[in-house]
Amino acid sequence: MRLRHVRVLGPTGLSMPHTVEVRAEDREDRDATGLVLSPGWMDLHAHLRDPGFPQKETLLSGATSAAVGGFTHVLAMANTDPVTDRPERVQSLLARTAALPIRISFVGAVTTGLEGKRLTDAAALKSAGAVALSDDGRHAMDRLALRAALGAAAEAGLPVLIHAQAERLGNGPDAEAAAVTEALDALRDRQPARLHVQHVSTRGAVELIRAAKSDGLLVTAEATPHHLTLTSRDAAALGPYGNVNPPLRSPDDRDALRQALIEGVIDAVATDHAPHDLAAKQAGANGFHGFETAVSVVLGLGLTDRIVYRACVSRPREIIGQALEDEWILIDPNAEWTVEPSSFRSRGRNTPFAGRRLRGRVIMTVCRGQVVTERLMQHA
Ligand SMILES: [Zn+2]
Known part of the structure; x- marks a missing residue:
């Protein structure tokens, strides 16, 4: 398919309009005046709920939702039922991805059952195809356990992803700083292990990560579209639909995240797509639908094109060592739309951006x- 007059997003920003050939079977050439062609975005943080929670999401509904949202590669977390803590589970998940519209990679658990006690077999998970290890929202490990986990993952050549929170410390801003400090201390003891801090939400955590990077530690970090946009004031107005972990923070925290993204202290934007069925959400479940609003929310941040490319296309793939393949999205940067959760392809309609x-x-x-x-x- 030949796209005429299209601007292309690349590492140095947006090109001038020109004609681009995209491999897409049986498609006619088209005039793409005013449109932007970007390599498909990659989401480093998604909960696809499969196996175990089909009322919330499945691999197919999640992958379809991601595709509609503009993600051509998604990293699925291990907190499913059963947990992705054995190589054969990674293999059977990967076997199911060939039939999906986009690419999905899988995280293996750090500890069996995400219980924070017994380490999984990092090397076996890696040979089965896992691209990172994480215990997800259940960061129950103390510093010693985390140090052992970082060592095992490093030997297997995998990064460890941690949620910037520790259940036993609560979820206030100080708890996030404490959890990040603990993780960075463990990393310092276990160089050259690689640590990726998920959904950073506070200025304090940003400053700790900035200092660790300037000390040369192999640490990377992500922030979510919602933490880059919304604050505790929005959460108060949203009722149960404002429940998320980590919680929406102060305007000062949000501003610190945006600045850190611009400076590259925060490497990537990741959605933490956490679909829930209506009953669970109304009963107070934490987490937001992420896929189908992310591109628009990120474009609304007013970042330069170069930073959007880095945060949404290149860094996410570098962090887990995945190459960009034949993956493209075509964006209409001027299209305006109203978020209607009922139109989502995801089973989770729990978005804080409804309306x-x-x-x-x-x-x-x-x-x-x-x-x-x-x-x-849509032509206005
Ligand atoms: Zn998560």
Whole structure:
């Protein structure tokens, strides 16, 4: 398919309009004046709930939702039922991905059952295809256990992802700083292990990560679209729909995250897509739907094109050692739309952005040489 007059997002920003050939079977050439072609975005942090929680999401509904949202590669967390803590579970999940519209990679658990006690077999998980290790929201390990985990993961050549929180410390800003300090101390003891801090939400954690990076530690970090946009004031207005872990923070924390993203202290934007069924959400479950609003929310942050490319295309893949393949999204940067959760392809409609007017929308997603989703072009 030949796209005429399209601007292309790359490492140095947006190109001038020109003609680009995209491998997409049986598609006619088209005039793409005013549109932006970007390599597909990668989401480093998603809960696809499969196996175990089909009322919330499945691999297929999650992958379809991600494709519609503009993600062509997603990293699925291990807190499923059963937990992804054995090589054969990674293999059977990977075997199911060939039929999906986008690429999905899998995280293996750090400890059996995410219980924080017995380390999984990092090398076996890696040979089965896991690209990182994480115990997800259940960061129950103390510093010694974390140090052992970092060592085992480093020997297997895998990064360890940690949620910037420790259940036993609560979820206030000080608890986040304490959890990050503990993780960075463990990392310092276990160089050259690699640590990735998930959903950083506070200025304190940003400063700790900045200092660790300037000390040369192999640490990377991500922030979510919601923490980059919303604050505790929004949470108060959202009722149960504002429940998320870590919680929405102060305007000062949000501003610190944005600045850290611009400076590269925060490497990547990741959604922490955490779909819930209506009953669970109304009963107070933590977490937000992330896939179908992320591109628009990120474009609304006013970042330079170069930083958007780094945070959403290149750094996420570098962090888990995955190459960009034949993956493209076509964005209409001027399309305005209203977030209607009932139109989501995900089973989770638990978005904090319901009813919001957003600007910028993915109108086509191409993966493995196939157009996997396409929205009718809206010309205002
Ligand atoms: Zn998570």
